[in-house]
Structure formats: C-alpha cells, structure tokens
C-alpha cells in the first residue's frame with residue numbers, strides 16, 4: 001500500500017500538467033487547486049479501502065475534472081415535470097412565460113427607474129410600478145407586492161391588528177405545506193386569534209357576536225389543500241363584507257392560489273376567482289404570484305386605497321419588499337393578461353389543454369422516436385392543478401407508460417438521475433410520464449432519454 005501511495009502525484013506536479021493548466025484557464029486557480037487536493041484525498045481513500053491497485057496517476061487526473069464540475073455546478077437546475085401536477089411546489093411552482101422573462105432580462109441587465117420618478121427627475125417609489133396594471137386587471141383601487149403570500153398575510157394582520165383581535169372561522173384555521181399555519185402567523189404578527197363557529201359550520205351571527213372594539217381585522221382564508229364536505233356552512237363573503245362595513249372593521253381574504261380563470265368547464269366549481277372576491281366587496285385580498293396567476297414568487301395584495309396606504313406605512317414592508325426582477329415580471333405578466341394573450345402563459349396552456357390534444361402529442365412523440373418502441377403505451381391519467389387548488393378535482397389527461405422488464409422503481413430512478421432529471425409517477429406498478437406538464441422544449445431531451453432506456457444503453 002505504501003508503494004501505491006507513493007505513486008500519487010503531488011499537487012505541484014499535477015498543476016504543471018498541460019490538461020490541468022487548461023482547466024485553470026477555464027475555472028481559475030482557486031477552484032482547480034481545491035479540486036486537485038480533493039481528488040488526491042479521494043484516491044488515498046480508494047487505495048486504503050483496497051479498491052484501487054494500479055493506474056494511480058491516471059485515476060487522479062480523471063477525477064479532477066469530475067470533482068471540479070460538481071464543485072461549481074448550481075444545485076438548482078432544470079427538471080422535466082412528468083407528474084401532471086401543474087403548480088408543483090417541489091418543482092418550482094409556475095413555469096413563467098418566455099415573453100415575461102425576456103422583459104425581465106431587459107430590465108435587470110440594464111439600469112432602470114425602479115425608484116426614480118422620470119417626470120419630476122426625483123426619487124420615486126418602487127411600489128408604484130405593479131400597482132397600475134394590477135389595479136386595472138382586478139378592477140380595484142390599489143395594489144402592492146411583497147415577497148410571497150405568507151408575507152402578505154402577515155403584513156396585513158400586523159398592519160391592522162397588532163395588539164388587537166383577528167376574527168377567523170374555525171373551518172378556515174388551516175395549515176398548508178411548508179409550515180404556513182394561520183394561528184402561528186397570527187402570533188408572529190402580534191395579533192390575537194378569535195375563532196368563530198365550528199369546524200364544519202360558521203354563521204353570520206358568529207362573526208357579528210365576535211366583533212367588538214378590540215377587533216382589528218376579520219380574515220377569510222381559502223382552505224387551499226383541503227375541503228370540508230357534508231353538513232357544512234360557511235358565510236358568503238358578501239355578507240361578511242356588509243357586516244364589516246357596518247361595524248367599521250377591515251375585512252381581508254387570504255386567497256392562496258389566486259385563481260383568475262373560470263374552471264367550471266373543467267368540472268371545478270369550488271375554486272372562486274379573485275374577481276369574485278373583489279365583487280363581494282372584500283377590502284383586501286392577497287394571493288401568491290407563482291400559483292394560478294402563473295408568474296414569479298410574490299405576494300400580491302389588492303383592494304381599497306385607504307387600506308393599502310396604511311400597509312405602505314408599515315415598516316415591516318421594508319423587510320418584505322421585492323426587487324426589479326419581481327416588479328418587471330409582474331408588470332409584463334399583467335400586460336399579457338390585460339391583452340388577453342393567454343396562449344403565452346404556460347400555466348393557462350397546461351390547465352386548458354384538451355386531453356385529446358395531449359393524446360395526439362404522445363402519439364406524435366412515439367412515432368418520432370428513432371428506436372424500437374415496443375413496451376411503450378399510451379394510458380389515461382389524471383392531472384391536477386396543484387398549488388393548493390381544488391385538492392380532489394382532477395383533469396383527465398394522457399401519459400406515456402413504460403411496460404418494460406425492469407421494475408418501475410428502476411425506471412423511475414433512471415429518469416430521475418438523468419443530466420436533466422425527469423420526474424414521473426408510478427401507478428398500478430407502472431412508471432408513466434403525464435404529458436400535460438411536458439413543455440415543447442422538453443420533447444427532444446425526453447426522446448433521447450426514452451430511446452436510451454429502450455435500447456438499454458442505461
């Protein structure tokens with residue numbers, strides 16, 4: 001073993017080699033030296049464990065670029081979503097429009113008027129940017145944007161109910177994934193939670209009895225990823241809005257997904273739209289920018305001007321503010337929506353794509369493969385919108401199933417470990433890729449991976 005250790009080249013020796021010198025040109029001295037050291041350490045381990053007995057210098061030299069690649073590679077990378085879940089929080093939520101991102105690039109890679117009033121040549125307010133287009137689209141007086149919807153809810157509660165009470169229906173005291181729990185947010189915002197009604201039923205008089213001089217806010221929360229069914233009653237938003245107006249208490253709604261589309265054609269009747277909440281007379285409505293709206297991570301607050309003005313005066317806003325990337329994305333996205341350019345919005349396209357069209361796409365995919373396609377099958381599947389929308393509602397779709405000799409877990413592992421990982425699903429002991437969430441640019445990559453699997457060059 002001592003003899004083997006002696007064959008390991010020194011750091012200086014390695015650094016003077018031409019192939020390592022060319023790596024230094026590409027990656028810089030610091031990273032290359034670091035990777036040389038790590039490669040030597042790894043080879044020492046391999047010798048110690050008895051796994052390496054010859055060709056020691058070659059092994060070190062081969063390791064260096066591999067280690068280097070791992071060191072600099074970003075951990076956040078592209079994946080192909082074959083789950084059929086459109087707003088998949090684990091896979092980055094909404095896919096953003098190319099058109100929107102082109103605009104973001106043009107703003108973020110130059111100077112811009114983020115906080116500059118071009119008319120007066122003086123300092124301006126960043127918050128003025130998204131306000132105009134958001135207000136126009138949602139038909140409200142005012143709007144503001146923060147880091148995400150959790151921040152928006154916290155900011156609203158803190159602004160109107162710090163040291164005061166917030167009235168919430170027991171049926172809406174939810175926890176959504178990623179540790180967002182209404183009672184905890186309430187505590188952090190410095191407000192006292194007042195629960196009204198029961199888990200399954202809340203009446204208008206429950207709200208009326210709970211509102212007193214200590215009430216800072218009445219809050220309605222969209223139950224997102226769960227539904228209470230059966231013997232239930234919740235109070236229509238309009239009735240609560242009328243009650244709050246009469247009592248002089250602001251009324252806010254956490255809408256979560258921020259649905260802007262009429263989903264009834266898909267058989268989804270219990271997903272209210274933002275516009276419906278606006279029409280009900282709710283004072284402040286907040287929702288995520290990267291769920292059904294289909295844009296960047298953000299928390300959008302829309303509603304009455306006098307309340308938004310109060311939020312703007314809260315110093316907490318400074319800690320939750322967003323940057324030029326978010327503002328420019330939201331402005332361009334809202335412009336697309338106002339111009340009714342829905343076909344440029346990936347989330348819209350995925351939700352409303354007909355199942356038959358997806359089936360035809362898979363047929364085209366299979367006939368375009370340059371390999372023996374036996375073992376492939378087109379199956380009926382169920383896609384989901386996701387992102388806390390309509391948990392039990394599914395949209396009919398089609399998937400590409402793999403009926404191969406390998407067990408489905410192995411196929412799943414094969415796709416997940418590709419350079420561009422493909423995430424699919426296993427059902428009835430079969431691995432499949434739901435094509436509702438496959439993007440046009442995914443197709444060539446997927447074709448390559450599928451053929452490599454079928455011809456077993458795995």
Ligand SMILES: *Cc1c(COP(=O)(O)O)cnc(C)c1O
Nearest residue numbers: 148149150222224256257288388
């Ligand atoms: C998703 C969701 C949130 C959190 O929104 P983020 O943008 O992820 O912070 C809050 N409330 C409800 C009801 C939600 O569905």
